[in-house]
Amino acid sequence: MQKKEAGEKMAALFGMKIGHISGQLEETGREFFCADKKLMDEDEVADLSAEFVNLIAGLLSCKDPHKRTSPQFHALEMFFSGLSQRMLMRGGNVEDVVRYAQQLQHSLISALELDSGIALTQSRSVLLYFAQVFDELIMAIFRTYLGEREKTLKAQEAELRETSTPITEIWDGVLTLPIIGTLDSSRTMLVMDALLNRIAKDHAKAVVMDLTGVKNIDSQVSHHLIQMVRAVQLMGSDAIITGIHPEIARALVSLNIDLTGVTTRASLSDGLKEAFSRMGIQVSHKAN
Amino acid sequence: MAISGIHLTCIGRGNFLLEPLRSLNIQDAGQLMQDIIALLQQGKGVQLYYDLNGLPVIDQVYYDWLDKLARICQTVNIKMICINMQPTAAFTLSSFLSRTPAFATALGVPD
Numbered sequence: 001m002q003k004k005e006a007g008e009k010m011a012a013l014f015g016m017k018i019g020h021i022s023g024q025l026e027e028t029g030r031e032f033f034c035a036d037k038k039l040m041d042e043d044e045v046a047d048l049s050a051e052f053v054n055l056i057a058g059l060l061s062c063k064d065p066h067k068r069t070s071p072q073f074h075a076l077e078m079f080f081s082g083l084s085q086r087m088l089m090r091g092g093n094v095e096d097v098v099r100y101a102q103q104l105q106h107s108l109i110s111a112l113e114l115d116s117g118i119a120l121t122q123s124r125s126v127l128l129y130f131a132q133v134f135d136e137l138i139m140a141i142f143r144t145y146l147g148e149r150e151k152t153l154k155a156q157e158a159e160l161r162e163t164s165t166p167i168t169e170i171w172d173g174v175l176t177l178p179i180i181g182t183l184d185s186s187r188t189m190l191v192m193d194a195l196l197n198r199i200a201k202d203h204a205k206a207v208v209m210d211l212t213g214v215k216n217i218d219s220q221v222s223h224h225l226i227q228m229v230r231a232v233q234l235m236g237s238d239a240i241i242t243g244i245h246p247e248i249a250r251a252l253v254s255l256n257i258d259l260t261g262v263t264t265r266a267s268l269s270d271g272l273k274e275a276f277s278r279m280g281i282q283v284s285h286k287a288n
Numbered sequence: 289m290a291i292s293g294i295h296l297t298c299i300g301r302g303n304f305l306l307e308p309l310r311s312l313n314i315q316d317a318g319q320l321m322q323d324i325i326a327l328l329q330q331g332k333g334v335q336l337y338y339d340l341n342g343l344p345v346i347d348q349v350y351y352d353w354l355d356k357l358a359r360i361c362q363t364v365n366i367k368m369i370c371i372n373m374q375p376t377a378a379f380t381l382s383s384f385l386s387r388t389p390a391f392a393t394a395l396g397v398p399d
Contacts, residue, residue, distance in 0.1 A: 172381050196375030231382035234371050238395040261388055 021111040024047040030108045032100040039092045055079055056108065059133070066129070069138060076133075077140040084144040086281070094145040098138055105134040165191045167198050173205040174201050174275045176268070180213030188224040192231060206275035207232050210268045212243030219255050229262050238278055239263065242271035291323045305397065308343075311349030314353040321360050333366050337397050341372040346381045351389075358391035371396050 029045035040048070059065055059072040065071065066253045084097045090171060109130060113120040122124045165187075170176045177195060195207065209228075217225070225241075232239040244252075252259065265271040293312035297305045299332070306324070314320065328336060337356065340346070358368040369393045373381075 193375070193377065196378055199395075200375050205395065227382045230385055231375075231378040233387075234370075234378040234381055234385075234393050235375065236371065236396075 017042075021108070021115065022046075022049045022053045024111040024114075025052060025104060025107050026130075027132050028100065028103045032096055033087070039087055039096070041097065052104070053078065059252055073136075080137045081144040084141045085148060088145065088148050095143050097145075101134060101138050101141060103268050105130055135280065148184070150165070150285075161187065161190060167194060169202055169204070170272065171281070173203065173279060174272070175199070175202065175204045175207045176210065176272070177207060178210040178213060178268070182216055183214055183221045185220050185224060188228065192224070192228045195228065196231055196235060199232065199237050204216065204237055205279055206238040206240065208240045208242060208275055209267065210243045210271065211241060211245070211248060212268065214248060215245065215250050217248050220259060222252055222255050222257050226257055226259075226262070233261070238267060238275065240271045240274055242264040242266065242268050291320070292358070293320070294324070296324065296327055298331050298333075299337070299397065302332055303329065303337065303397070304328055304333050304335070305337045305339060307339045307341075310368045314350065317353055317356060321357055322379070325360060325361045325366075327365055328361070328366055329364060336361055336366055337394075338368060339372055340370055340374065340377060344374050344376045346373075348384060348394065351381060351385075355390050358389065362390060366368045367392065369394050 026045055026049040029040070029048055030042065033040040033045060055072070055076045058075055061068070062072040063071055064070060065072075080101060084094065087097050088094070093152060109126070111118055123251075165177065165179060167177050175195070175198060177191070179191065198204065199207065229239040229241065242265045244264060263274065265274055273283075295305075295307040295309065297307075299305050303309050317333075324336075327333075338357070343350070347359045354368075354370065370391050370393050372395070373393060
């Protein structure tokens with residue numbers, strides 16, 4: 001009952017002096033986002049402060065301001081989550097947003113104290129209430145930050161994967177696939193998926209898989225590699241493996257991998273010559 | 289003679305194109321293969337192109353049917369070539385294939 005009364009009292013204060021409080025909070029926003037980093041302009045900071053004041057007033061005037069699952073609290077979480085996202089996109093860092101939230105907490109209490117004339121900074125329950133609210137909001141900021149980081153890492157990983165296995169049509173109906181780096185099962189599966197779809201799309205008659213850039217291979221991956229060759233052959237294309245390092249050759253033999261029906265050549269150029277000869281293409285120097 | 293579940297078309301020079309229909313029932317593979325071979329021999333068939341275009345997945349049962357049909361074709365000197373295999377089908381088939389299949393593969397019917 002006491003908690004409810006305190007909530008209504010604070011909401012009433014916001015209702016009366018909302019413009020003034022918003023103005024004071026703007027200063028905090030300007031300090032963090034306008035000063036050196038220029039992450040926001042002054043109008044945006046004014047809108048941000050006004051929106052925050054509306055949301056906090058909504059929370060304090062709601063049925064149970066202590067309930068963390070209320071729509072009003074969720075709206076506040078979304079506000080900070082959106083702010084965090086916006087700042088990260090503009091080149092800011094999570095520390096700025098967290099420090100802004102912490103400073104906002106102090107500014108809010110000071111503004112309330114100034115307006116009401118009640119020594120709120122002396123009230124343990126008020127301080128505790130705002131500390132709990134802002135702790136949760138800072139958690140929301142961190143959750144968003146981590147989510148964004150994860151998204152960025154996944155996007156970078158996907159981009160790296162794509163650029164590390166470029167499938168190129170080097171001649172009409174001849175695809176080359178230079179594989180660079182460590183081959184693991186998930187990457188092999190992705191390469192196989194991309195390759196088979198490309199064969200279907202381009203009606204490729206031959207695929208030259210160059211392993212020059214592969215230094216290590218394990219049992220599972222070598223099986224996947226052979227599976228990839230088989231799948232290419234099943235689609236009606238010729239598969240040629242080139243650039244097998246001595247270590248890889250040794251591994252394939254010791255793993256008892258059956259290479260019957262698999263065409264291998266020493267280098268990518270030999271592989272291309274083989275592909276061309278199978279297609280009846282002859283590449284020669286121009287006669288003078 | 290029409291065979292239920294397949295379209296068998298002579299595409300010239302002893303080449304035949306087999307297009308399986310949705311109604312193809314491979315449970316009675318024996319009779320089906322017999323009927324196909326009879327038609328191929330009647331048309332002096334040399335090569336049989338089996339169109340896998342509409343087949344997203346080839347499981348063990350379907351592979352056994354393809355393998356048996358290819359082997360029976362070999363016994364009467366007809367070469368079976370599977371064409372238009374889908375990437376997904378090639379992927380699944382390559383994952384359980386332990387030996388070289390009796391049929392050959394090609395991207396499509398040669399021009």
